[in-house]
Amino acid sequence: MFAIRQYEFGPASVLRHEEVPDPEPARGQVRVTVAACGVHLVDTTIRQGGFGPVEFPMTPGREVAGVVTALGPGTGPEWLGRRVVAHLGQANGGYAELAVVNAASLHALPDDVSFEQAVAMIGTGRTVVAVLDRANLTGDDVVLVTSAAGGMGTLFVQEARNVGAQVVGLASGSKLDHVVDNGADGAIDYTRPGWADGLHDFTVVLDGVGGEAGAQALTTLGVGGRQIIYGWASGTMTPISTEALFAKSLTATVALGPGMMRRGLRELEEESLAGLASGRFRPLVNPPFALRDAARAHEALETRAVVGKVVLKP
Numbered sequence: 001m002f003a004i005r006q007y008e009f010g011p012a013s014v015l016r017h018e019e020v021p022d023p024e025p026a027r028g029q030v031r032v033t034v035a036a037c038g039v040h041l042v043d044t045t046i047r048q049g050g051f052g053p054v055e056f057p058m059t060p061g062r063e064v065a066g067v068v069t070a071l072g073p074g075t076g077p078e079w080l081g082r083r084v085v086a087h088l089g090q091a092n093g094g095y096a097e098l099a100v101v102n103a104a105s106l107h108a109l110p111d112d113v114s115f116e117q118a119v120a121m122i123g124t125g126r127t128v129v130a131v132l133d134r135a136n137l138t139g140d141d142v143v144l145v146t147s148a149a150g151g152m153g154t155l156f157v158q159e160a161r162n163v164g165a166q167v168v169g170l171a172s173g174s175k176l177d178h179v180v181d182n183g184a185d186g187a188i189d190y191t192r193p194g195w196a197d198g199l200h201d202f203t204v205v206l207d208g209v210g211g212e213a214g215a216q217a218l219t220t221l222g223v224g225g226r227q228i229i230y231g232w233a234s235g236t237m238t239p240i241s242t243e244a245l246f247a248k249s250l251t252a253t254v255a256l257g258p259g260m261m262r263r264g265l266r267e268l269e270e271e272s273l274a275g276l277a278s279g280r281f282r283p284l285v286n287p288p289f290a291l292r293d294a295a296r297a298h299e300a301l302e303t304r305a306v307v308g309k310v311v312l313k314p
Contacts, residue, residue, distance in 0.1 A: 002314070003059045003096035004294045009049035012298040015060070015095075017291065023093070023100045025072030030079050032086070032101050035115040036288065037094040038063030039297050039310040040123055041233060047298065052090070060294075061094025061312075063087055063123045064101065065115040075103045083109040085118035087126075087269065095294050097314040107273055117276060120283035120309035124151045125272030126265060127256070128281070131230045132159055133263070134255040135204055139164030144202045144217055146209040147233060148184065149175035151309035154284045156206050157184050162280060168202075170195075170213065178307050182284070196220055204228065207238055214238030218250070226251045284308030 005018045025031045043060050045051045065085040071077065086105040093099050109118050131152075137143065143160045147153045148169025160167035161183040169179035170190040179187035188195050190213050201222035207214045210232025218227055218240060229238060229252060240252050260268070275281040286306040289297040291314040300306045 001097040002291065004061070004291065005057050005059055006047060007057045009047065009054075012044075012047070012295040012302070014047065015295040015298065017294070020059075020096075022098055023096075025070055025075070025100050027073045028075055028103055029072040029100050030068045030075055030084075030103055030106065031070035031072075032064055032066045032084060032099050033069045034064050034094070034097055034099050034314050035066040036064070036119045037061045037096070037099075037291075037312045037314070038119040038123060039289075039294070039301060039312060041231075041301060044298050044302050046092075059093045059096050061096070061099075062089065062092055063119050064094045064099045065109070065119040065122070066099075068106075069098075072100075072103075079103060079106065082106075083111070083115075085109055085115070085122045085273070087122050087265070095291065095312060097291070107269060109273075110277060113273075113277060116285045116288060116309075116311050116313075117283055118273070119311055120151060120285050121272045121276045121281065122269060124309060125155070125276065125281060125283070126268035127230065127260070128152050128155045128159075129268045129271045129275070130260040130263070131156070131206065131228060131255040134253050134259065135206060135226075135228045137163050137165050137204065141165040141203045142201065143167040143204045143206065144199075144220055145169045145184075145206045146190070146213055146217055147171070148179045148182075148187065149307045150208075150233075151283065152208060152230070153206075154178075154182055154308055155281050157182050158282060159280075165204075170209075170217070172304075175307055178284070190216075206230070208233055210234045210238045211236045215240075218244060218252075221248060221250055223248045224250070226253060228253050228255050230255045286310050288313040
């Protein structure tokens with residue numbers, strides 16, 4: 001099979017498209033012929049050496065969807081030939097034509113759900129569900145979504161509309177049109193100096209950008225508003241002072257980390273995929289990159305040159 005291999009930390013150019021032996025499933029595992037693999041911002045952090053220990057050489061990628069084509073010992077025969085999606089956890093190995101997956105991690109897919117949609121929801125979607133649990137949006141809210149054209153931001157805008165809230169999204173350039181087309185009441189170019197001037201009385205900020213944009217978003221909250229923090233794509237966390245919180249009785253909540261585990265990842269994945277099947281969530285998938293172009297996919301994600309979920313197709 002062909003896979004993406006990495007032998008050292010570094011820029012996207014360290015990712016190589018190579019032919020390697022087919023993996024064999026061990027006890028309790030299956031082998032999936034991969035139809036789509038997800039590219040996550042965490043993948044780029046791992047590539048650069050910023051997230052946990054890595055043993056080289058390695059094949060990146062932790063989100064896969066495809067068809068089960070081989071079973072390991074002790075694995076139920078009902079999985080053979082099934083359309084599935086799975087998150088590989090810390091195992092990696094997803095950027096490949098074939099991937100070995102623990103059977104306990106598999107989710108069966110209905111025929112009307114595409115592999116690209118499924119891989120967009122298995123990791124990103126479960127995080128969205130966890131953040132929404134903490135945000136507890138209602139029809140009375142006025143919501144500001146940072147990075148509203150990204151894979152998560154797209155789903156946050158949809159959920160705000162689902163519950164009847166007003167919602168405005170932050171984006172830039174041509175992505176502003178996508179935010180409005182996705183259902184937002186408005187879109188703001190956060191790269192424009194002074195974009196937050198005059199904005200006030202938002203009740204919720206969903207902040208996955210951090211840095212200066214997150215700090216400016218905090219100023220748009222009205223009395224009693226809440227900022228839900230789920231990441232820092234800018235590279236730095238949102239600076240928040242207790243003085244700023246006291247000034248308008250604000251709250252700031254971190255939605256990820258240990259708090260995300262309260263329900264368990266499996267339950268979050270199930271709700272995410274159920275939301276996909278029911279139409280609650282409609283993930284936007286960027287036109288897929290070929291597997292051999294994984295380095296280009298990483299570069300596009302890091303420079304925010306894409307809209308929606310980034311996916312590789314072997």
